[in-house]
Amino acid sequence: MTINADAPLPPVLLSERQIAERVDQLARQISADHAGVDDLLLVGVLRGAFIFLADLARRLTIPTTIDFMALSHYEHGSAPSGAVRLVMDLRIPIAGRSVLLVEDIVDSGETLSYLRRMLEARGPASLKICALTRKPDRLTSDVRVDYVGFDIPDAWVVGYGLDFDNKFRSLPYIGVFTPPAGRG
Amino acid sequence: MTGFQPPVFIPETAIAERVDALARRISADHAGVDDLLLIGVLRGAFIFLGDLARRLTVPCSVDFVALSSYDRGATGSEGVRVVMDVRVEIRGRHVVLVEDIVDSGDTLAFLIHTLEVRRPASLRTCVLARKRGPEGRLARLDYVGFDIPDRWVVGYGLDYDNKFRTLPYIGVVHAPDDD
Numbered sequence: 001m002t003i004n005a006d007a008p009l010p011p012v013l014l015s016e017r018q019i020a021e022r023v024d025q026l027a028r029q030i031s032a033d034h035a036g037v038d039d040l041l042l043v044g045v046l047r048g049a050f051i052f053l054a055d056l057a058r059r060l061t062i063p064t065t066i067d068f069m070a071l072s073h074y075e076h077g078s079a080p081s082g083a084v085r086l087v088m089d090l091r092i093p094i095a096g097r098s099v100l101l102v103e104d105i106v107d108s109g110e111t112l113s114y115l116r117r118m119l120e121a122r123g124p125a126s127l128k129i130c131a132l133t134r135k136p137d138r139l140t141s142d143v144r145v146d147y148v149g150f151d152i153p154d155a156w157v158v159g160y161g162l163d164f165d166n167k168f169r170s171l172p173y174i175g176v177f178t179p180p181a182g183r184g
Numbered sequence: 185m186t187g188f189q190p191p192v193f194i195p196e197t198a199i200a201e202r203v204d205a206l207a208r209r210i211s212a213d214h215a216g217v218d219d220l221l222l223i224g225v226l227r228g229a230f231i232f233l234g235d236l237a238r239r240l241t242v243p244c245s246v247d248f249v250a251l252s253s254y255d256r257g258a259t260g261s262e263g264v265r266v267v268m269d270v271r272v273e274i275r276g277r278h279v280v281l282v283e284d285i286v287d288s289g290d291t292l293a294f295l296i297h298t299l300e301v302r303r304p305a306s307l308r309t310c311v312l313a314r315k316r317g318p319e320g321r322l323a324r325l326d327y328v329g330f331d332i333p334d335r336w337v338v339g340y341g342l343d344y345d346n347k348f349r350t351l352p353y354i355g356v357v358h359a360p361d362d363d
Contacts, residue, residue, distance in 0.1 A: 042350075044230070046248055054234030057350035065346045066227055068250070070268055088250060088268040092346075166245045166272070167219070170237035 010158055010168060010175030014150060019132075019160060019174065022149050023052070026130060027059035030100065030147060033128075037098045039063050043090060045115070046070040047169070048104035051161040052132045052149075056102065067092045071111070082110030082141065095123040104161045106134040106148075109141035116143060133157065133174070150174075190338050190348060190355030194330060199340060199354065202329050203232070206310065207239035210280060210327060213308075214242050217278045221304075223270055225295065226250040227349070228284035231341040232312045232329075236282065247272050251291060264294045279304045284341045285313045286325065296324070313337060313354070330354075 034040050042064050044053040057064060070088040099119065106112055112129065119127055130147035137154040156179065158164050159171030168177060214220050220242050224233035226249065237246060250268040279299065286292055292309060299307055310327035315334055336358060338344045339351030348355065 039347075047246060050224070050230045050246070050248075051234040051238065054231040058231065058352040060350065063347065064350050066230075066349050068226055068230075068248075070248070072271075087271070091252075091267075167243065169246050170222075170240065170244050172238040 010171070010177045012173050013152065013155070013157060013176050014160075014174040016173050019149075020055070023055050024059055026147050026149060027056055027061075030056075030128075030130065031061040034062050034098060034100075037062055039065055039097075041065050041067060041092060041094060041097050041099045043094075043099060043101045043119075044068045045101065045103050046088070048161045048163065049102050049132075051170075052104055053102045056130070065092065069115075071115075073111070082108075082112075082114035084111055084114060093122070094119065096125050098126045099124045099128070101127065101129045103129065103131040104133065105157070106131045106143075106145055107138045109139045109143040109145075112145070113141040113143035132160070133162075190351065190357050192353050193332070193335075193337060193356045194354040196353050199329075200235070203235050204239055206327050206329060207236055207241075210236075210308075210310065211241040214278060214280075217242055219277070220244040221272065221274060221277045221279045222246050223279060223281050223299075224248045225281070225283045225291075226268070228341045228343065229282050229312075231350075232284055233282045236310070245272065249295065251295070264291055266298070270299075274299060274302050274304045276303070276305050278306045279308070280327075281307065281309045283309065283311045285315060285337070286311045287315045292325075312340070313342070
């Protein structure tokens with residue numbers, strides 16, 4: 001993918017091959033941990049998780065159903081910690097079901113903590129969280145993430161679903177983006 | 185997947201090759217476009233969109249719409265409802281609408297109409313599979329992955345009662361016994 005002449009491609013942090021291998025491992029682990037589950041409900045968090053979910057879901061060896069949630073962050077941190085606006089809720093009731101929430105990135109963990117509380121209140125049989133990336137240096141919440149693809153440094157990462165201002169989301173790898181203001 | 189495994193109709197490799205070819209055509213047709221907007225129709229299109237978007241060589245943004253209809257079968261035309269609209273402004277933008285399957289074409293026609301009144305610079309449609317039913321009243325399709333017979337196909341995003349959506353290939357659940 002080329003952006004344009006004055007916006008070079010973000011340098012690679014995690015290559016396509018590294019991601020594919022890790023997604024394979026995660027899928028094996030998740031399948032093993034849910035062996036015997038009749039119909040695991042995968043919940044993708046839009047928009048960032050759709051590529052990760054597409055690859056992960058195809059590699060699972062247990063029967064699954066897919067649903068999505070879309071979130072929107074409040075501006076300027078005026079909301080209570082981690083609170084987000086639900087643009088689209090799940091269509092499927094999760095009471096009594098085994099659920100795996102699939103996220104692209106865990107930053108502070110506050111949003112994920114909020115999501116976990118919200119979903120747990122609906123009484124699923126089990127609720128686990130799978131995140132492609134996590135930034136340990138940014139964590140302020142002790143939210144439990146059951147499956148983590150990669151712990152990454154505190155940089156702006158793009159690609160494989162992750163974006164900067166909605167750009168670079170469809171890069172097949174994960175790169176590091178330096179916002180224009182930082183160019184000096 | 186445990187239990188019933190739908191027989192393969194289109195294998196993974198054939199899908200990947202076709203997605204590559206579509207991505208090349210879409211990229212060529214949108215050469216010079218600054219920021220192509222891909223709109224995926226949930227839930228079925230997310231795998232197709234995930235693969236297609238990564239193979240495009242033009243800069244793109246991604247957004248989604250979610251629809252609800254009474255029935256995807258023969259007569260599911262009346263009840264299309266927008267559950268989630270696109271978040272971005274599409275006026276003046278080049279847009280490709282990405283859908284998993286077109287059957288009657290009514291849903292797609294509804295979407296095209298909904299989006300065209302917002303005056304995008306261009307609006308093209310890309311579907312993975314086009315069903316050749318007895319009476320196809322087809323919406324305008326610019327990019328078609330596969331023309332398929334009138335059978336219930338699953339996998340690669342397509343479902344049967346929400347099942348089989350995550351199969352990596354396209355399979356058939358219950359084929360009619362004619363031809």
